[in-house]
Amino acid sequence: MTKLTPEQCIILTGFTGILHGEFEGFHEDLEKRLGRDVQTSELGYPEFIQECRELYEEDFNALMPD
Structure with missing residues (x-):
């Protein structure tokens, strides 16, 4: 499993309202x-x-795999 980058954590936090990172x-x-x-x-x-x-x-939608 690959860990999230700090940027991905920021995006997830902003979109979900749940702190990641x-x-x-x-x-x-x-x-x-x-x-x-x-x-x-x-x-x-x-x-x-x-x-x-x-x-x-x-940005959240851009995280989705192709």
Whole structure:
């Protein structure tokens, strides 16, 4: 079995809302994608999690095997 890369962990975290890997890497990537600072408390809001899911959906789908 091949381990996930840090980038793949970030994508899975953003799409599923379940932390895979290091939080710091995900948080940094999320802020970059949103173009703003993100307070960790925002991650407790379902609407915000849905917004995150949409940001990562294309990358998540690209992880699927051919």
